[in-house]
Amino acid sequence: MPELPEVEAYRSFAESAALRRRITAVEAPDAWFLKRTTAEELSGALVGRRFVRARRRGKLLLLDTDGDGPVLGLRFGMTGRLVVDGSMAFDTLLYSSALAKPGWDRFALHFGARGRLRMNDPRRLGGIELEPDEEALGPDALSITRSQLVAALERSAAPLKARLLDQAHIAGVGNLIADEALWRAGLSPLRPAGRLTAREVTRLHTQLAATLVDLSVRGGSHTGDLMPERRPGGHCPRDGRPLVRSTVGGRTSWWCPKHQH
DNA sequence: ATTGTGGCCTGCCCGC
DNA sequence: TGCGGGCAGGCCACAA
Numbered sequence: 456m457p458e459l460p461e462v463e464a465y466r467s468f469a470e471s472a473a474l475r476r477r478i479t480a481v482e483a484p485d486a487w488f489l490k491r492t493t494a495e496e497l498s499g500a501l502v503g504r505r506f507v508r509a510r511r512r513g514k515l516l517l518l519d520t521d522g523d524g525p526v527l528g529l530r531f532g533m534t535g536r537l538v539v540d541g542s543m544a545f546d547t548l549l550y551s552s553a554l555a556k557p558g559w560d561r562f563a564l565h566f567g568a569r570g571r572l573r574m575n576d577p578r579r580l581g582g583i584e585l586e587p588d589e590e591a592l593g594p595d596a597l598s599i600t601r602s603q604l605v606a607a608l609e610r611s612a613a614p615l616k617a618r619l620l621d622q623a624h625i626a627g628v629g630n631l632i633a634d635e636a637l638w639r640a641g642l643s644p645l646r647p648a649g650r651l652t653a654r655e656v657t658r659l660h661t662q663l664a665a666t667l668v669d670l671s672v673r674g675g676s677h678t679g680d681l682m683p684e685r686r687p688g689g690h691c692p693r694d695g696r697p698l699v700r701s702t703v704g705g706r707t708s709w710w711c712p713k714h715q716h
Numbered sequence: 717a718t719t720g721t722g723g724c725c726t727g728c729c730c731g732c
Numbered sequence: 733t734g735c736g737g738g739c740a741g742g743c744c745a746c747a748a
Binding site: 456531535578580581620629705706 | 739740741742743
């Protein structure tokens, strides 16, 4: 499930492997995968150009093209992988087969005869977009400031976790990282987002940043301390209490009833 | 605008 | 051995 750490790895990989190469062809066999665009439009917009920069905002990977070319936006959904010249940024992805079967290639750009950038996505939940609306996303979770976090939470009656998952307010937090950060911060996912104390906001800000850095270093959003216990019968790794499971913000959520309030 | 719900997509895993 | 159901979740459309 690509969350922020995975997409950041894809960005870094694209930056090292896909820039300054001439795009010679667009291969878009799956029209479903193209959002608000077509194979013809993509071909006309991209062939002959080169990527000059790889950026990321939340879970959206952005590839800038040279000249007055467009921005290409890549979304990975839950199972999407980035493959360049046969190499993947991550070899394994939870909830996704370890194999990147060729039949799951949904989109590719050719760099001459041999080079290729591919998106391999078994479940087709990702997609490709030209000129995505970057401003529709909130500040990136990795660099969000405390005051930006306050702004994202204040006056919201939604459950805290639902707000954290709302990409329009904070970009990049997915289900696993939300559970991990709330567990570390000792905050219940059910707390009304706008009712945190100043001290609690500070704790959340600190622990969200620590979670993102930790999981990136460890190798992905499924490497959190809570993760192994995020299952029926699981216990809090901190104090041993049976974890509670319920749906919050439309997502399966696990948290500790003892230390998360 | 806010908040909640359901559906999309498909592979995998479990129980029968 | 095959089959059906449930589940995973990022994102979007839609409702109130």
